[in-house]
Amino acid sequence: MEVQWAGVEVPRMGPQHTAVGLIFSLLLGAWYVQGLEMSVGKIPFLQAVNGSTVLLPCTYLSCIGIKDLYFSWSFNENGTMQKVCDSYIVSEESKPEVSIYRERVEFIGKNIDRNVSILLWNITFEDAGEWTCFGRNPKEKGRNHSTIFTLIVVDELRVVDNTLTIIIASAVGGGIAGLMAFMLLKNFTLFVLAKLEEKNKECLVTSSGIDNTENGLSGSKADSKPTPKRK
Numbered sequence: 001m002e003v004q005w006a007g008v009e010v011p012r013m014g015p016q017h018t019a020v021g022l023i024f025s026l027l028l029g030a031w032y033v034q035g036l037e038m039s040v041g042k043i044p045f046l047q048a049v050n051g052s053t054v055l056l057p058c059t060y061l062s063c064i065g066i067k068d069l070y071f072s073w074s075f076n077e078n079g080t081m082q083k084v085c086d087s088y089i090v091s092e093e094s095k096p097e098v099s100i101y102r103e104r105v106e107f108i109g110k111n112i113d114r115n116v117s118i119l120l121w122n123i124t125f126e127d128a129g130e131w132t133c134f135g136r137n138p139k140e141k142g143r144n145h146s147t148i149f150t151l152i153v154v155d156e157l158r159v160v161d162n163t164l165t166i167i168i169a170s171a172v173g174g175g176i177a178g179l180m181a182f183m184l185l186k187n188f189t190l191f192v193l194a195k196l197e198e199k200n201k202e203c204l205v206t207s208s209g210i211d212n213t214e215n216g217l218s219g220s221k222a223d224s225k226p227t228p229k230r231k
Ligand SMILES: *[C@@H]1O[C@H](CO)[C@@H](O)[C@H](O)[C@H]1NC(C)=O
Pocket: 050, 051, 052, 155, 156
Protein backbone atom coordinates (compact mmCIF):
# COMPACT_ATOMS: atom_id res chain seq x y z
CA MET A 1 0.00 0.00 0.00
CA GLU A 2 1.36 3.38 -0.95
CA VAL A 3 1.07 6.32 1.35
CA GLN A 4 -0.17 9.41 -0.45
CA TRP A 5 -0.41 12.75 1.18
CA ALA A 6 -1.53 15.81 -0.76
CA GLY A 7 -0.35 14.17 -3.93
CA VAL A 8 3.20 13.71 -2.60
CA GLU A 9 4.59 10.27 -1.92
CA VAL A 10 5.70 10.11 1.69
CA PRO A 11 8.61 7.79 2.50
CA ARG A 12 7.34 5.13 4.83
CA MET A 13 9.02 3.60 7.85
CA GLY A 14 9.01 -0.12 7.20
CA PRO A 15 7.87 -2.53 9.91
CA GLN A 16 11.48 -3.72 10.28
CA HIS A 17 12.47 -0.20 11.42
CA THR A 18 9.77 -0.15 14.07
CA ALA A 19 10.85 -3.56 15.36
CA VAL A 20 14.50 -2.50 15.54
CA GLY A 21 13.48 0.65 17.36
CA LEU A 22 11.39 -1.31 19.80
CA ILE A 23 14.14 -3.84 20.53
CA PHE A 24 16.67 -1.04 20.86
CA SER A 25 14.58 0.87 23.37
CA LEU A 26 13.82 -2.35 25.28
CA LEU A 27 17.54 -3.13 25.51
CA LEU A 28 18.28 0.45 26.49
CA GLY A 29 15.56 0.34 29.12
CA ALA A 30 16.80 -2.97 30.50
CA TRP A 31 20.37 -1.66 30.63
CA TYR A 32 19.21 1.55 32.23
CA VAL A 33 17.18 -0.19 34.95
CA GLN A 34 20.02 -2.59 35.79
CA GLY A 35 22.49 0.08 36.84
CA LEU A 36 22.55 1.75 40.20
CA GLU A 37 20.30 4.74 40.37
CA MET A 38 20.29 7.64 42.79
CA SER A 39 17.11 9.63 42.92
CA VAL A 40 16.07 12.91 44.54
CA GLY A 41 12.44 12.44 43.59
CA LYS A 42 10.25 14.10 41.03
CA ILE A 43 11.06 17.67 42.10
CA PRO A 44 14.86 18.13 42.15
CA PHE A 45 14.87 21.53 43.82
CA LEU A 46 13.55 23.32 46.85
CA GLN A 47 13.04 26.95 47.73
CA ALA A 48 13.33 27.68 51.43
CA VAL A 49 13.60 30.69 53.70
CA ASN A 50 16.96 31.32 55.42
CA GLY A 51 17.03 30.00 58.94
CA SER A 52 14.70 27.09 58.18
CA THR A 53 15.62 23.42 58.29
CA VAL A 54 15.34 21.46 55.06
CA LEU A 55 15.41 17.84 53.94
CA LEU A 56 17.69 17.04 51.01
CA PRO A 57 16.11 13.85 49.68
CA CYS A 58 17.95 10.97 48.05
CA THR A 59 17.24 7.27 47.61
CA TYR A 60 19.14 4.59 45.74
CA LEU A 61 17.80 1.80 43.59
CA SER A 62 19.56 -1.31 42.43
CA CYS A 63 17.82 -4.25 40.80
CA ILE A 64 20.55 -6.75 41.68
CA GLY A 65 20.96 -5.53 45.25
CA ILE A 66 23.84 -3.80 46.96
CA LYS A 67 26.96 -4.79 48.84
CA ASP A 68 29.23 -2.21 50.45
CA LEU A 69 27.60 0.57 48.50
CA TYR A 70 29.55 3.79 48.82
CA PHE A 71 27.41 6.90 48.96
CA SER A 72 28.17 10.54 49.53
CA TRP A 73 26.65 13.99 49.50
CA SER A 74 28.73 16.88 48.22
CA PHE A 75 28.12 20.56 47.82
CA ASN A 76 29.33 22.62 44.89
CA GLU A 77 31.05 25.54 46.57
CA ASN A 78 32.40 28.09 44.10
CA GLY A 79 32.96 25.35 41.53
CA THR A 80 34.72 22.88 43.81
CA MET A 81 32.97 19.85 45.22
CA GLN A 82 33.07 19.90 49.00
CA LYS A 83 32.25 16.58 50.61
CA VAL A 84 29.35 16.90 53.01
CA CYS A 85 29.10 13.34 54.27
CA ASP A 86 29.80 9.78 53.13
CA SER A 87 29.59 6.16 54.21
CA TYR A 88 29.61 2.54 53.10
CA ILE A 89 26.31 0.70 53.28
CA VAL A 90 26.96 -2.99 53.86
CA SER A 91 23.50 -4.21 52.86
CA GLU A 92 20.00 -2.87 52.32
CA GLU A 93 19.11 -3.79 55.89
CA SER A 94 22.10 -2.29 57.68
CA LYS A 95 22.25 1.07 59.39
CA PRO A 96 25.40 2.84 58.19
CA GLU A 97 27.84 4.90 60.27
CA VAL A 98 27.99 8.18 58.40
CA SER A 99 30.93 10.58 58.54
CA ILE A 100 29.83 14.21 58.43
CA TYR A 101 32.18 16.94 57.20
CA ARG A 102 29.93 19.98 57.20
CA GLU A 103 28.20 21.78 60.01
CA ARG A 104 24.42 21.64 60.53
CA VAL A 105 24.14 18.37 58.58
CA GLU A 106 22.33 15.32 59.91
CA PHE A 107 21.92 11.94 58.23
CA ILE A 108 18.27 11.04 58.62
CA GLY A 109 17.66 8.53 55.84
CA LYS A 110 19.11 5.79 58.06
CA ASN A 111 19.01 3.47 54.99
CA ILE A 112 15.36 2.74 55.69
CA ASP A 113 13.77 1.90 52.34
CA ARG A 114 17.12 2.75 50.62
CA ASN A 115 16.81 6.29 51.97
CA VAL A 116 20.04 8.31 52.23
CA SER A 117 18.45 11.72 52.74
CA ILE A 118 20.10 14.36 54.90
CA LEU A 119 18.71 17.19 56.98
CA LEU A 120 20.25 20.64 56.78
CA TRP A 121 19.62 22.68 59.89
CA ASN A 122 19.16 26.48 60.03
CA ILE A 123 20.08 27.15 56.40
CA THR A 124 22.01 30.26 55.39
CA PHE A 125 22.38 31.92 52.00
CA GLU A 126 25.75 30.13 51.64
CA ASP A 127 23.88 26.80 51.57
CA ALA A 128 22.14 27.73 48.32
CA GLY A 129 23.32 25.77 45.31
CA GLU A 130 23.83 22.27 43.98
CA TRP A 131 23.90 19.30 46.30
CA THR A 132 25.03 16.06 44.71
CA CYS A 133 24.00 12.65 45.92
CA PHE A 134 26.49 10.07 44.69
CA GLY A 135 26.50 6.28 44.82
CA ARG A 136 28.82 3.45 43.73
CA ASN A 137 27.93 -0.20 43.99
CA PRO A 138 30.85 -2.69 43.80
CA LYS A 139 28.34 -5.40 42.96
CA GLU A 140 27.68 -3.56 39.70
CA LYS A 141 31.35 -3.30 38.59
CA GLY A 142 31.69 -0.01 40.49
CA ARG A 143 29.17 1.75 38.34
CA ASN A 144 28.83 5.37 39.43
CA HIS A 145 25.66 7.31 39.61
CA SER A 146 24.88 10.73 40.92
CA THR A 147 22.03 13.17 40.93
CA ILE A 148 21.77 16.83 41.81
CA PHE A 149 19.36 18.54 44.16
CA THR A 150 19.22 22.33 44.01
CA LEU A 151 18.56 24.39 47.10
CA ILE A 152 17.30 27.92 46.66
CA VAL A 153 17.50 30.10 49.76
CA VAL A 154 15.31 33.17 49.91
CA ASP A 155 14.81 36.00 52.37
CA GLU A 156 11.46 35.71 54.03
CA LEU A 157 10.77 39.35 53.17
CA ARG A 158 10.98 38.60 49.48
CA VAL A 159 8.08 40.13 47.63
CA VAL A 160 8.23 37.84 44.60
CA ASP A 161 6.28 35.09 46.32
CA ASN A 162 3.71 37.53 47.64
CA THR A 163 3.32 39.09 44.24
CA LEU A 164 2.88 35.66 42.75
CA THR A 165 0.33 34.78 45.41
CA ILE A 166 -1.51 38.01 44.74
CA ILE A 167 -1.39 37.37 41.00
CA ILE A 168 -2.75 33.87 41.52
CA ALA A 169 -5.33 35.08 44.01
CA SER A 170 -6.48 37.87 41.74
CA ALA A 171 -6.47 35.54 38.77
CA VAL A 172 -8.62 33.09 40.69
CA GLY A 173 -10.73 35.94 42.06
CA GLY A 174 -10.99 37.42 38.59
CA GLY A 175 -12.00 34.03 37.27
CA ILE A 176 -14.69 33.70 39.91
CA ALA A 177 -15.86 37.27 39.32
CA GLY A 178 -15.91 36.59 35.60
CA LEU A 179 -17.87 33.42 36.14
CA MET A 180 -20.32 35.24 38.39
CA ALA A 181 -20.62 38.06 35.88
CA PHE A 182 -21.19 35.54 33.15
CA MET A 183 -23.81 33.72 35.20
CA LEU A 184 -25.51 36.98 36.13
CA LEU A 185 -25.41 38.04 32.51
CA LYS A 186 -26.72 34.65 31.48
CA ASN A 187 -29.49 34.84 34.06
CA PHE A 188 -30.26 38.39 33.02
CA THR A 189 -30.34 37.36 29.37
CA LEU A 190 -32.59 34.44 30.21
CA PHE A 191 -34.76 36.77 32.28
CA VAL A 192 -35.02 39.25 29.42
CA LEU A 193 -35.73 36.46 26.97
CA ALA A 194 -38.38 35.07 29.30
CA LYS A 195 -39.87 38.54 29.67
CA LEU A 196 -39.81 39.02 25.91
CA GLU A 197 -41.41 35.65 25.44
CA GLU A 198 -44.02 36.51 28.07
CA LYS A 199 -44.63 39.80 26.31
CA ASN A 200 -44.87 38.02 23.00
CA LYS A 201 -47.39 35.62 24.47
CA GLU A 202 -49.28 38.49 26.00
CA CYS A 203 -49.14 40.32 22.73
CA LEU A 204 -50.41 37.26 20.95
CA VAL A 205 -53.14 36.73 23.52
CA THR A 206 -54.00 40.41 23.58
CA SER A 207 -54.18 40.59 19.83
CA SER A 208 -56.32 37.50 19.77
CA GLY A 209 -58.33 39.02 22.60
CA ILE A 210 -58.72 42.17 20.57
CA ASP A 211 -59.58 39.90 17.73
CA ASN A 212 -62.26 38.30 19.86
CA THR A 213 -63.69 41.54 21.14
CA GLU A 214 -63.64 43.02 17.71
CA ASN A 215 -65.30 40.02 16.21
CA GLY A 216 -67.48 39.42 19.27
CA LEU A 217 -68.71 36.32 17.52
CA SER A 218 -66.52 33.38 18.35
CA GLY A 219 -67.42 32.86 22.00
CA SER A 220 -65.72 29.50 22.28
CA LYS A 221 -62.43 31.10 21.15
CA ALA A 222 -62.72 33.86 23.74
CA ASP A 223 -63.21 31.31 26.51
CA SER A 224 -60.21 29.16 25.60
CA LYS A 225 -57.72 31.96 24.89
CA PRO A 226 -57.46 33.79 28.24
CA THR A 227 -56.55 30.55 30.03
CA PRO A 228 -52.79 30.65 29.09
CA LYS A 229 -52.72 34.38 29.84
CA ARG A 230 -53.34 33.87 33.56
CA LYS A 231 -50.63 31.20 33.79
C1 LIG B 1 17.20 35.89 56.86
O1 LIG B 1 18.01 36.86 56.25
C2 LIG B 1 17.60 38.19 56.49
C3 LIG B 1 18.48 39.10 55.69
O2 LIG B 1 19.85 38.79 55.79
C4 LIG B 1 17.67 38.48 57.99
O3 LIG B 1 17.23 39.78 58.25
C5 LIG B 1 16.79 37.49 58.72
O4 LIG B 1 16.92 37.66 60.12
C6 LIG B 1 17.19 36.08 58.36
N1 LIG B 1 16.24 35.16 58.96
C7 LIG B 1 16.61 34.15 59.72
C8 LIG B 1 15.50 33.33 60.30
O5 LIG B 1 17.78 33.87 59.92
